[in-house]
Amino acid sequence: MEPTQRLQFVASEEESALQRLPPHNLEAEQALLAAILHSNHAYEKVSDFLLPEHFADGAHERIYRACGKLIERGQLANAITLKGFFDQDGGLADVGGAAYLAELQAAPVNPDVRHYGRLIHDLFLRRELIALAQDIDESAYEQDPDSAATNQIEQAEQRLYSLAETGLAEGGLQPFSGALTEAVTLIEAAYRRDGALAGLATHFAEIDKLLGGLHRSDLIILAGRPSMGKTALATNIAFNVAKSRRLERGPDGQSFEEPETVAFFSLEMSAEQLAGRILSEQSGVRSDSLRKGAITQEDFDKVFDAARELQALRLFIDDTPAISVPALRTRARRLKRQHGLSLIVVDYLQLMTVPGGGKSDSRVQEVSEITRGLKAIAKELDVPVIALSQLSRQVEQREDKRPQLSDLRESGSIEQDADMVLFVYREQYYLERAEPMRRENENDEKYHERYERWKQRCEEVYGLAEVIVAKQRHGPIGIRKLTFDGDTTRFGDYIADEYLPDAH
Template sequence: MAENIRLVAAQDAAEKSLPRNVEAEAALLGALMIDNRIVEDVQLKLRSDHFFEPVHGRIYDAILKLLDRNMVANPVTLRPMMEADESLKELGGPAYLAQLTGNGAALIGARDFATQIYDLALLRELVGVGRELVDKALDTSEDVDPLSQIEAAEVALYRVSEGEGEGGSVKSFLQASTMAVQVAERAFSSGGHLSGITTGLNSVNEKIGGLHNSDLMIVAGRPGMGKTSLATNIAYNAAARYIRDKEDGIDDAKNMGAPVAFFSLEMSADQLATRVLAEQSGISSEALRMGKISRADFANLSRAARELQNLPLFIDDTPGLTIAALRTRARRLKRRHNIGFIVIDYLQLLQGSSRGGDNRVQEISEISRGLKTLAKELNVPVMALSQLSRAVEQREDKRPQLSDLRESGSIEQDADMVMFVFREDYYVAALQPKEPKDTDTDPKIAADYAAWVQKYQDVHGTAELIVGKQRHGSTGRIRLKFEASITKFSDLAPDSYAVSNYD
């Protein structure tokens, strides 16, 4: 009994020692009731749960509700809403509301009071995170995993830094539906097809609506299909569009681009930069690497490099990252550079954080779940590249399908969208028959070669992006143009615009 009394007393003492300024809360509420216009400046940042005194939070909510109905918020109009509040009765009932408006000088510092209330709420959240971290760190049982505790603490700290706190993920249906309408408005304003971040490819935007926040997208394909090229193209297009929209005075809420974080576990940062430079200068990446360029080419290269020097594209080429380390780095980039899109090349090169003994399928499952969690936590689209199994090569039709995703069905399950890159010319080129010579008399050799040439010409320089799964829309195929020399994907002109159709 005595022990329980001591615990309650300790908890009460800890509660009283939390950072707070109840006087500032009272002064702010009084100012809001005197001049309702102040709400416009504070409501975007300040929530009711930021108030230390719960009754102050309820008064703040009541003020917002009245203003949302285009009514005046003052002690008289608030009285019917607060009469039954037991905590308010202890403070004097509705008379307390009138008492709050007694200090007209609070109007001068109202915005400063709101800032202080918000900052103190964050400090209280930090205290909570610290206490929980200490409690868990003192637990030395066998089931303890220090690395998972570190990541959990980092997640909690990130939420505090973003102003979310414990209740940040709970939204009323009004909030959720308002966000849905904003997404629809964004798509309408863009011309009716782009509700997320642009891919830079109109045909892809029309099919998937752009890159949507909190979505995990898998881009899969066999080696040589151009997965990295497509991801690099999209990353560049999103970053470049962000710069253009900024220069046009478009705010971040309506910007169709985003700063990009590119985690390259396979290629180095300079190799990725070479690809982007090749795409923008029109010089083949092979010529760039080997220095086989003219003075004019070098001038184009210098121009492209100058134009791209402020590109918000951040490349992390650290090899052998664990999923926990990647999430840590992503949070840091989000905090420092306001990252709006993340690319991982590629998923199978990530490592799980599970202890030894787990098989690879379980490890990939952990990684795919971790990437989906990251997309939701940071509220950004995450694009992860993935290898496919060799089963594709055993079929006559080489087009990949969901069952070809390598090592784990959880990739298909966790992803909001799965896209496959397929280049038929890659396989047609591998089937080249014998080229006829003057000494050949067999007409079949010439016929086979002519048929192959025609087939190769029909598919050369084209690619398909196959949408195998899409939670927000339909599946299907998108035909694209692919320039292998500069590793660039672009929109393919419709057949109706073919050269043969022009006079």
């Protein structure tokens, strides 16, 4: 097609689009308003999702808004009480003025007002979709160097998500019996697993016993100072969950196994770096050797076998830097729709951004907005969300460097929004950097005594890590030990000496 012909074709398409009327149904709007004027109880059936601006007709929008004001004040809304609102309303004059209200109230009433409300809302969404498409079209044509196409896509996804959420609030008061049934179902599931877990297993035995697993809709903060092993523990848990399978029951009543799905949002490390770390964890080959390529044929075979096992897992990595909560939500919702979703991991929350470039006055407010958003995602998608967090430097100033809740950086609402707060602490890291030096005027005996105590303590904590459960809404707090292999960044269950089998 020649350029001139193409332009003519586009022009004709635009002309035909202009001739089309936006989707609307004035009869449905009239039927809904008639039902409300006839009985104000009808308003209660639709007011939780239908807003005045959802009406296509401006007069209907004003009538519905006025009805809402009166009903919410506890007053009666009908043609008589609304007459005063519209005697001087020029916008209502076109449809007959106050007499139009009397006509609506006298019209036949269909009791299924919720159906009309949903139809009106659906048509509103269609009009908004058309407007959004036009905005996307206009912004795509603009040659603005400050507005990359990828940013426009993110903004479009955010607007689409906001539009999808409009009027979907089906919550509200519900019978306690429904919540009770759900609670009993969870208890039964834990009972059938020998009372072990009510939530998703991390496959670290002592941690699972303390936590009861990772609970759906929970926000779990995993925090620690740099080099403590936050990312390593998060990747270990992500792998353990992804290699697990759960029992599901099909429509025919038959049980089948379904693999768990994990979404890992890595804001600090690239997907390749994260994959390399997980390969090291699972193959047992040192991570630095993998990076340098200094491995034997035997090591390569181990890596290849581990890669083949990992290939089959439903472990998805998104390494978008500075991702926002709306973008994360959109991608997690898409993954759940396509593959299911069992767990979300975010590494780490201080690297996330607030939509609009961060209009808050302080970083504390921005982080608070991020944690509230992550908690909302956990509830909406009904999955646990593990969000890694940095700790403030004040930890380093104390003699006992075990972290506390007050050490959470920008802790305005991190502690408040979190259902669980876990800290990773490795005493070995600090001891190795605190080798005793001879003090002034200290004799050999005292120096060697101090040095031996330090050396003994280093041996006692070598290869050990502590997971400190500092907050748990569902149960007790406490400390559990894990083993830690720094070469492969792999955690494992700790078995105390008294539980080891006798060597004799």
